[in-house]
Amino acid sequence: MTDKTVITMPSITAAIKAQRFLRARGTACEIQRAAKVSKAGCTHVIIVNGDAKSTVRMLRENGLKYGIVIQDANE
Amino acid sequence: MNNIINFDNAATTFPKPPEVRAAMMHALNKCGGNAGRGGHKLSIMTSEAVFDSRQTAADFFGAQPENVIFTLNCTHALNLAIQGIIPRGGHVIISSMEHNSVARVVYALRKQGVSASIADVSPDDSVTISNFKRLIKRNTAAIVCTAASNVTGQILPFREIGRLCSENGICFILDGAQGCGILDIDLERDNINILCTAGHKGLYGPPGTGMLISDGSFTLRPLIQGGTGSSSMDLEQPDFLPDSLESGTLNTCGIIALKKGIDFVRKKTCREIYRHEDELCRLFISQLKDCDKVKIYRTQGVKYAPIVSFTIEGEAPEETAAKLSKYGFCLRAGLHCAPLAHKAMGTEEGTVRFAPSVFNNRAQVIRLCNIVKSL
Numbered sequence: 001m002t003d004k005t006v007i008t009m010p011s012i013t014a015a016i017k018a019q020r021f022l023r024a025r026g027t028a029c030e031i032q033r034a035a036k037v038s039k040a041g042c043t044h045v046i047i048v049n050g051d052a053k054s055t056v057r058m059l060r061e062n063g064l065k066y067g068i069v070i071q072d073a074n075e
Numbered sequence: 076m077n078n079i080i081n082f083d084n085a086a087t088t089f090p091k092p093p094e095v096r097a098a099m100m101h102a103l104n105k106c107g108g109n110a111g112r113g114g115h116k117l118s119i120m121t122s123e124a125v126f127d128s129r130q131t132a133a134d135f136f137g138a139q140p141e142n143v144i145f146t147l148n149c150t151h152a153l154n155l156a157i158q159g160i161i162p163r164g165g166h167v168i169i170s171s172m173e174h175n176s177v178a179r180v181v182y183a184l185r186k187q188g189v190s191a192s193i194a195d196v197s198p199d200d201s202v203t204i205s206n207f208k209r210l211i212k213r214n215t216a217a218i219v220c221t222a223a224s225n226v227t228g229q230i231l232p233f234r235e236i237g238r239l240c241s242e243n244g245i246c247f248i249l250d251g252a253q254g255c256g257i258l259d260i261d262l263e264r265d266n267i268n269i270l271c272t273a274g275h276k277g278l279y280g281p282p283g284t285g286m287l288i289s290d291g292s293f294t295l296r297p298l299i300q301g302g303t304g305s306s307s308m309d310l311e312q313p314d315f316l317p318d319s320l321e322s323g324t325l326n327t328c329g330i331i332a333l334k335k336g337i338d339f340v341r342k343k344t345c346r347e348i349y350r351h352e353d354e355l356c357r358l359f360i361s362q363l364k365d366c367d368k369v370k371i372y373r374t375q376g377v378k379y380a381p382i383v384s385f386t387i388e389g390e391a392p393e394e395t396a397a398k399l400s401k402y403g404f405c406l407r408a409g410l411h412c413a414p415l416a417h418k419a420m421g422t423e424e425g426t427v428r429f430a431p432s433v434f435n436n437r438a439q440v441i442r443l444c445n446i447v448k449s450l
Contacts, residue, residue, distance in 0.1 A: 011303070011313070011317070012110065013111070013318070017140060017141065033113060040306045042305070044114070
């Protein structure tokens, strides 16, 4: 079992900006299309391995936009 | 094509740097996804390449990548900016040197309850600044001015005008069509709220590219609504940049190649490009200064972008340009879509415009001048 954190992003631009920001700080993450259409419709997400509290804090503290944070357990 | 020498680079630069052409071909061959429109590899790869261009432009002009909006050209960007900012009942100030991409937009808005004033551009910058200052009203929503005239090349005191706007809480929209790639322009340092520019002129990108770059302090109403690949369930247009102003499929090939154009300029530096082109303009003027029939529209003490307007006595500018074209020299004649500037200059019949690029050289200029003298 690997814990993953899925963070929805308002746009592909925000997703790539966040991904590059996180990777530059040693946090591995991937961009994917959200598996399910959310209330807002189609969206991109970034997926971070493990508990992403510190990742989310980094995004928030540096003014990077993100949407909903979903803790997700995947095999 | 070997006989073609382009001195119409103020309209669009040609030739393009080899890396721009190669990037265009690479994008056509490899970046075939629709940016922001899917999760598959092709779409993500294309989105990343578009983001690279956004980041490059943002770094070059002192902005955030999400505040770089890709447009078709500078006119498109100016329409988004002017129509998106000025409310009904609002007031806008433009300069007397504006291109129709500003003047016509403002004229159309006047029919919709927007009032407009024109600030005369003087050879003396302090006079120009005070001309803008005295036109400011309580409802002035924006000042729009060009960084450099596309007719004479005169560089406007845009940094001081930016400061004036900042002190008065007015949105400053700069038309950078003739300034970007030549002048060092930075949104934050120069108090520019919105920079509109072409990608295909001094930034050496392909035609069909332009940018609106915002500092994020003023919200723009979108002119076009539609698909953005984001918030698709919501029938309201997204309210965040760049999506709010970028509906529909992007010109990905052009945008990806534009990055290489900006890289080219950054590597050469604006200062060096300006120095080279300004030297060619000075050579052009010095070669023709003793030719009585040639009138050159420059004023001593004024700072100019590398553009020289001239006319030949007793000859319509279009005739001159047509004759030069037969020798392979491409120069644009007429009003250059800037009737306000020609009215201010008293050249309602137009001028011929000499506008070199980084790829022109002294020998070409001397050859051109010899032909002008012989006409």
